[in-house]
Amino acid sequence: MMSKTKLMVVIAAVLSIAGCGQNMIRNHSNDYLDAEEIPPMVIPDDKDKTAVGQLYAVPEIAQLGDMPETFDTPRPQPLSENLFEETVAIQTFGDKHWIAINKPPAEVWPRVRNVLTRGGVPTENIDAQSGLLETGWLQFKDEANQSHRFRFTIAPGVGVKSTEIWLVHMQVTQGEEAKAGDWPETSVSEARDNEFTQMLADALVNDISSGSVSLLAQNIGGESRVDVVIPEEDAPYISMDLNYDRAWASVIHSLSLGGFSVVDKNRSAGTVMVEFDDSPVVHEDNTLVGVITSLFEGDEEEQAALQYQVRLIQNEQVVEVHINDRQNGSLDRLYATKLLKVIRGNLS
Numbered sequence: 001m002m003s004k005t006k007l008m009v010v011i012a013a014v015l016s017i018a019g020c021g022q023n024m025i026r027n028h029s030n031d032y033l034d035a036e037e038i039p040p041m042v043i044p045d046d047k048d049k050t051a052v053g054q055l056y057a058v059p060e061i062a063q064l065g066d067m068p069e070t071f072d073t074p075r076p077q078p079l080s081e082n083l084f085e086e087t088v089a090i091q092t093f094g095d096k097h098w099i100a101i102n103k104p105p106a107e108v109w110p111r112v113r114n115v116l117t118r119g120g121v122p123t124e125n126i127d128a129q130s131g132l133l134e135t136g137w138l139q140f141k142d143e144a145n146q147s148h149r150f151r152f153t154i155a156p157g158v159g160v161k162s163t164e165i166w167l168v169h170m171q172v173t174q175g176e177e178a179k180a181g182d183w184p185e186t187s188v189s190e191a192r193d194n195e196f197t198q199m200l201a202d203a204l205v206n207d208i209s210s211g212s213v214s215l216l217a218q219n220i221g222g223e224s225r226v227d228v229v230i231p232e233e234d235a236p237y238i239s240m241d242l243n244y245d246r247a248w249a250s251v252i253h254s255l256s257l258g259g260f261s262v263v264d265k266n267r268s269a270g271t272v273m274v275e276f277d278d279s280p281v282v283h284e285d286n287t288l289v290g291v292i293t294s295l296f297e298g299d300e301e302e303q304a305a306l307q308y309q310v311r312l313i314q315n316e317q318v319v320e321v322h323i324n325d326r327q328n329g330s331l332d333r334l335y336a337t338k339l340l341k342v343i344r345g346n347l348s
Helices: 002-023 105-118 190-205 244-254 288-296 333-345
Strands: 088-093 096-101 123-127 132-135 138-140 143-156 163-173 226-229 237-240 260-266 271-276 306-314 319-325
Touching (some): 105 163, 226 333, 244 306, 244 319
Antiparallel strands (some): 088 096, 237 319
16 A cells, blocks of 8 residues: 555656646756856965966957047958868979868868878877878888888968978888988988879868867967067068068969959069959849849949059068058058958968
8 A cells, every 4th residue: 555655656746747847947048148247266376376267368459540439340351262162282382392271280180190091001100289290111012122101291381271281201221211310301202202292182182081170289380370460559461481482472372362463563672563452242133123223223433443562571580561552651550451361361
């Protein structure tokens, strides 16, 4: 009798909970809307403060001038043409070549490792922070008496969220691997270098694991080599940690995109005269609605593209890219920053 009574009590309790629906368990998903700001935690001076800090620190924004009380909201800047779709290409400059891919190093690093693993290529040394991958010794059927190994350097590219993969090849007589010594500055065999570079580029194009990201390689290969610098008082500029020849070629390429067009250039003086067309792209609408709308719209005069002077300055450490008006006069800092960001977005 007692067991039946207990069973009835349990059943009644279960039914009461099921019948309550959402009244029994409150939804907490919107509680953050009622959250209030509280003072930061204060750690005594004699205690370790390394474990306490801001997880999402807000960086300071450089003041570009007096903030007006009213302003017109500008059109959003056009997307970089380098980000529309993934591209993998072997780029050459002078006697050098490398693989360029418009994905960040944190995504490219695991993809390269996957390609080598699937191809049965052993890896002997891995340094994610430096962006170095070194293979073990390999033998090829057409050179049975030779041993080969490769070193891949993965580093941030010139483009936004891009990566460059550089390759060096080493070759010794089989059996003398222990006497190989340090890595050479350039590849021993240009043919093997080209063969492996092409193989890796083709594999990256067909790689299906492009969604993976390496947390260990977030800062792989160091910081970005190209940045828009906004000093507190001086004019903004683009800093390029490249040699002058490659910086010039990259800037000239960028100035053919994003609304820019090159009018004249003088490489020895480091100056480029450009036009910039900031007008939105309008597509002709031949529908009935488009025809009727055009009847009520006035004919807007086409604004002539404005001309600017882009100047490259070689410093001891970096190449600086400045932009001024056509007479080399200073531009408004906010507008100069906008133009520089357009240039920076299309660098490659």
